[in-house]
Amino acid sequence: xxxxxxGFHAAxxxxxxxxxxxxxxxxxxxxxxxxxxxxxxxxxGLSLRWVLQVIDNYGGTILVSLQIALANLAATLLxxxxxxxxxxxxxxxxxxxVEELIVLPVAVPGIATALGMVLAxxxxxxxxxxxxxxxxxxxxxTLPFMVRSVLAVLRGQxxxxxxxxxxxxxxxxxxxxxxxIVPNARGGILAGSLMVTTLSIGEFNMSLILHTPFTRTLxxxxxxxxxxxxxxxxxxxxxxxxxxxVPLLVAMQVLAARR
Amino acid sequence: MSVAVAIDRCGKHFGATRALExxxxxxxxxxxxxxxxxxxxxxxxxLRIVAGLEAPDxxxxxxFDGVDVTAVPTEQRGVGMVFQNYALFxxxxxxxxxGYGLRVRGASRMDTADRVAxxxxxxxxxxxxxxxxxxxxGGQRQRVALARAIAPRPRVLLLDEPLTAxxxxxxxxxRFEIDRLLRGLRITTIYVTHDQSExxxxxxxxxxFAKGRVEQxxxxxxxxxxxxxxxxxxxxxxxxxxxxxxMLRPEDIAxxxxxxxxxxxxxxxxxxxxxxxxxxxxVEASTLFAEAxxxxxxxxxxxxxxxWHDEAxxxxxxxxxxx
Numbered sequence: 001x002x003x004x005x006x007g008f009h010a011a012x013x014x015x016x017x018x019x020x021x022x023x024x025x026x027x028x029x030x031x032x033x034x035x036x037x038x039x040x041x042x043x044x045g046l047s048l049r050w051v052l053q054v055i056d057n058y059g060g061t062i063l064v065s066l067q068i069a070l071a072n073l074a075a076t077l078l079x080x081x082x083x084x085x086x087x088x089x090x091x092x093x094x095x096x097x098v099e100e101l102i103v104l105p106v107a108v109p110g111i112a113t114a115l116g117m118v119l120a121x122x123x124x125x126x127x128x129x130x131x132x133x134x135x136x137x138x139x140x141x142t143l144p145f146m147v148r149s150v151l152a153v154l155r156g157q158x159x160x161x162x163x164x165x166x167x168x169x170x171x172x173x174x175x176x177x178x179x180x181i182v183p184n185a186r187g188g189i190l191a192g193s194l195m196v197t198t199l200s201i202g203e204f205n206m207s208l209i210l211h212t213p214f215t216r217t218l219x220x221x222x223x224x225x226x227x228x229x230x231x232x233x234x235x236x237x238x239x240x241x242x243x244x245x246v247p248l249l250v251a252m253q254v255l256a257a258r259r
Numbered sequence: 260m261s262v263a264v265a266i267d268r269c270g271k272h273f274g275a276t277r278a279l280e281x282x283x284x285x286x287x288x289x290x291x292x293x294x295x296x297x298x299x300x301x302x303x304x305x306l307r308i309v310a311g312l313e314a315p316d317x318x319x320x321x322x323f324d325g326v327d328v329t330a331v332p333t334e335q336r337g338v339g340m341v342f343q344n345y346a347l348f349x350x351x352x353x354x355x356x357x358g359y360g361l362r363v364r365g366a367s368r369m370d371t372a373d374r375v376a377x378x379x380x381x382x383x384x385x386x387x388x389x390x391x392x393x394x395x396x397g398g399q400r401q402r403v404a405l406a407r408a409i410a411p412r413p414r415v416l417l418l419d420e421p422l423t424a425x426x427x428x429x430x431x432x433x434r435f436e437i438d439r440l441l442r443g444l445r446i447t448t449i450y451v452t453h454d455q456s457e458x459x460x461x462x463x464x465x466x467x468f469a470k471g472r473v474e475q476x477x478x479x480x481x482x483x484x485x486x487x488x489x490x491x492x493x494x495x496x497x498x499x500x501x502x503x504x505x506m507l508r509p510e511d512i513a514x515x516x517x518x519x520x521x522x523x524x525x526x527x528x529x530x531x532x533x534x535x536x537x538x539x540x541x542v543e544a545s546t547l548f549a550e551a552x553x554x555x556x557x558x559x560x561x562x563x564x565x566x567w568h569d570e571a572x573x574x575x576x577x578x579x580x581x582x
Contacts, residue, residue: 158344164312165346167333169360169411179359183350 030242033235050236054225058237061221064131068217069200072138076196079139080146081189085181087147088154089163103144110205113140118209131215137206142196149195153188194252201245261288261447262324262414264309269319271304278304280472281319289445295458296468297494303419306451310417311336323414339413343420345400347392353403354379354388360411378406398429405437409444416448422457434460455495459483467491485574492575499547509548511571514538520564529557540565
């Protein structure tokens, strides 16, 4: 094995310290979440009491978040994949402009976008108090991630050629879309799906503005729990959030490694 | 089954650039016509117009058996197309690729399987049926692409540089197979290539393109021996210019003993090409090429005689250029 110089060890030490700085708070939160009484210290015993309390009091927010995440996934798939395909096929400046335009909500602070939505649609029927109001915000925010992810795959391969071949063989648009384009873009579609779902479950800025007492999402409930209840409750809540989000993140990494 | 194809004043602009001047051509049913020319000459553009993948400029029309199909989208035109990069669908096995056009047009599973088996036998790829596309070599891919294009019994077959991505030996081998296939199918075919030997070998008629316009239309022998102009003459083969302006093909100039031929020349250099020796010789300050049998050897500065038959002289422009 190659001998490593002092520089390597110094770099390794910095990396480990930085990782510890980031990971330690999360480990703390997990520990606090299952500790019976944090003020007495972890030695006072572990307990699932707080986790159960969160499920009791905030179970609804978890369901709302999952519901919105699933609906968001469906919406971004339906809108994003055909849009990416259209952008990949359309040459020139217009396609570029559209691509930039849909990325705009990512650059603008979520609170600003959300306030804009309230101003524009807040008085339209029952939309404001329905959970689909938050969904609309999430779609605006996550759609570019789906489009970008699919577009990257479409641009990297010979999709236009495959499309032309399928056309000469007599396949109309939707037939080509579902038999040739989607199956060959599934890597990008899957990566995009995991990305938008993760973002939707964790989204706080817009949801804070868009929610009503009956449509609170998990991150909004989490902020409330930390602000008004015992530290153990907020921590247990975070633990549940981790349980939802970590498998998605791992799946994303596995997918990225396979490509 | 096979149709007559008429191309009527089809031109094409991309923005302000003219890719193709208005072009009129007609193909008889079952005829194989090769579009030959350097890259960017408009040959592929015209092929794509026939396929319906590009629309001609205003006023251009494409007719199949006298019926105007200009507005008919590609997917309803009934053409089969083979692409330079094969364009096989990576998510499907070989058999599914070949059967795609049949399934799309509503053929039953049974009929599709029968026709696919027939194509697989015809293309001699029996052992590849269950393979994934990425497990195939270039030559195998092109056979599958041909089978896929032919399977739905297209009215017109369009091949866009189908052999260009393959290495030289395979190219020659597949050229013979495509020739056999086209003779057997008797399907109206347009074949695009920049390779003059491919054009000569496969074509009933060759259409030579340059800079977006047709330079000459004719049988391979006419194109080669009676080119319409110096461009065609130079593109389809090499040329030697005698001091008096006479043009000959190098292979028509025989190297003989000094004072025996029509002219004497100095050998400048000689290249052994395996099946022949290519000589560069000098006559009165002009350099030209001649050919000798492979077992003869030459040294630079040596004096040789050059001989040729009268009928070997290229009659450039003796055939009328197309309107």
